[in-house]
Amino acid sequence: MTPSAPTAEIADFHLAIVGGGIVGLTLAAALKDSGLKIAIIEALPPEQSREKPQAYALSLLSAHVWEGVGVWPALFPHLGKFERIQLSDGFYPGVVPFRAEELTGDYLGYVGEHRQILTTLQTFLDGAENLRWFCPARVTGFQTGGDWTEITLERGESAEVIKAKLLVGADGAQSPIRNLAGIQTRGWRYPQACVAVTVQHQAAQNITAFERFWQTGPMGVLPLPGNRVQVVWTLPLAEAQAMVQVDPETFIEALQTHLGPSFGALELVGPRRFFPVRLMQARRYVQPRLALAGDAAHGCHPVGGQGLNLGIRDSAALAEVILGAHHQGLDIGQLSVLKQYEAWRYPENLVILAFTDFLNRFFSNSFLPFLLLRRLGLELLRRIAPLKLLALRLMTGLLGRRPQIAQ
Ligand SMILES: Cc1cc2nc3c(=O)[nH]c(=O)nc-3n(C[C@H](O)[C@H](O)[C@H](O)COP(=O)(O)OP(=O)(O)OC[C@H]3O[C@@H](n4cnc5c(N)ncnc54)[C@H](O)[C@@H]3O)c2cc1C
Structure with missing residues (x-):
């Protein structure tokens, strides 16, 4: 894959996507062969952009989007797959088990490593006639006027200006595009941080994703191929910092206590990330x-592994709105078109942001009334089938408006 080499000589673009991460490339992949001329601008060289040692829980909806896009067959063999999800509150024995049969599918979700997902998307887009890569290239400014946006790129020592009808900022949490556009954000920092790590274990099966709520913060355990799991452990800030710094034996011992004996001996694979x-x-x-x-556009607490899934859904929704407008002969950059995307995705994302915030606050404390309430909640989830199904549909991304590409 050689995204640094132009794949087509195109002067002006319908669409310029800033950010060749998973969200940006999912949008490009959904618009491959659409006839729209697309620029993908990514600051990091391709090998470097693949290097993140991160894995993500992928919802059923994300899988459906990538099926519709056409990358799923290449990705599927490399994914961790889970048939079960277990929710638990500390050592409380009332564990809530979810099974794939409850949704009539084979799996409840998947776990993908960043390198694998990004490589698959890059390969899928390689040589596409309607795409041109600017990589490595960094967007340093843009100016909107009339029918176009003029985008300034820095490529090493030289600068270049390209024109597009629509500029998409898929450039991550710090989003230079959002900042250049003067778009403010709402939100807060949690007094918590995550330690993410991949570990090898000895359990006979590796088909369950665990969400374990400790009073110090939630812990997600996601199955990866090769008897590995990715652990995302949320802790109060100072404790998280300490957990990254303690010697590996002490870390493994603490992890073992929280994972329980069923995983057998654990071995760290790769660094602890903060x-x-x-x-x-x-x-x-x-x-x-x-x-x-x-x-x-948004960021949420990692409890429930929702962040990237929301982004994949944004890309599918935006592609649908853009294609709809293009087929009607409308200008894809006009506000009335883009408002359709915002009206679709803004409230849906807000629900998930609020839900993850609620989960984290409700479970990460030792306040007795909350403790009693949440255990009652887990019991209700265990016993009331429609409630359980609703929770399952929310976790797997099957609530809300489904993009056409995912149908
Ligand atoms: C510990 C942890 C665990 C997580 N677990 C999960 C999970 O299990 N499931 C899940 O769904 N989500 C998870 N997330 C969330 C997930 O990591 C993010 O939502 C996702 O990576 C965002 O992808 P993105 O493509 O929007 O942004 P990014 O991956 O940040 O990509 C942005 C790209 O834009 C490029 N860029 C930036 N500025 C410029 C510029 N000026 N010019 C050109 N290019 C530029 C960058 O180089 C980068 O490649 C987790 C997050 C954390 C922190």
Whole structure:
């Protein structure tokens, strides 16, 4: 895959996607062969952009989107797959088990490694006639006027200006595009941070995703191929910092206590990674000739592994709105078109942001009335089938408006 080499000589673009991460490339893949001329601008060289040692829980809806896009067959063999999800509250024995049969599918979700997902998307887009890569290239400014946005790129020592009808900021949580556009955000930092790590274990089966709520913060355990799991462990800030610094034996011992004996002996695979946690929603996702998607538009607590899934859904929704407008002969950068995307995705993302915030606050404390309430909640989830199904549909991304590409 050689995204640094132009795949087509195109002067002006319908669409310029800033950010060749998973969200940006999902949008490009959904518009491959659409006839729209697309620029993908990514600051990091391709090998470097693949290097994140992160894995993500992928919802059923994300799988459906990638099926519709056409990348799923290449990705599927490399994914961890889970047939079960277990929710638990500390050592309380009332565990809530969810099974794939409850949704009539084979799996409840998947776990993908960043390198694998991004490589698959890059390969899928390689050589596409309607795409041109600017990579490595960094967007340093843009100016909107009339029918176009002019985008300034820095490529090494030289600068270049390209024109597009629509600029999409899929450029991550710090989003230079959002900042250049002057779009404010709402949200807060949690007094918590995550330690993410991949470990090898000895359990006979590796088909369950666990969400374990400890009073110090939630812990997600996601199955990866090769008897590995990715652990995302939220802790109060100072404890998280300490957990990254303690010697590996002490870390493994603490992890073992929280995972329980069923995993057998654990071995660290790769470094421990530290992430501050915040909730963020951009005040708007669109303005004339500009749309934000993925972490550029929103960010949530990692409990439940929702962040990237929301971004994939944004990309599918934005592709649908753009294609609809293009087929009607409308200008894809005009505000009335982009508002359709915002009206669709803003409230749906807000629900998930609020839900993850609620889960984290409700479970990460030792306040007795909350403790009693949440155990009652878990019991109700265990016993009331429609309630359980609703929770399952929310976790797997099957609530809300489904993009056509995912149908
Ligand atoms: C500990 C942790 C665990 C998580 N677990 C999960 C999970 O299990 N499931 C899940 O769904 N989500 C999870 N998330 C969330 C997920 O990591 C993010 O939502 C996702 O990576 C965002 O993808 P993105 O493409 O929007 O942004 P990014 O991956 O940040 O990509 C943005 C791209 O834009 C490029 N860029 C930036 N500025 C410029 C510029 N000026 N010019 C050109 N290019 C630029 C960057 O180089 C980058 O490649 C987790 C997050 C954390 C912290």
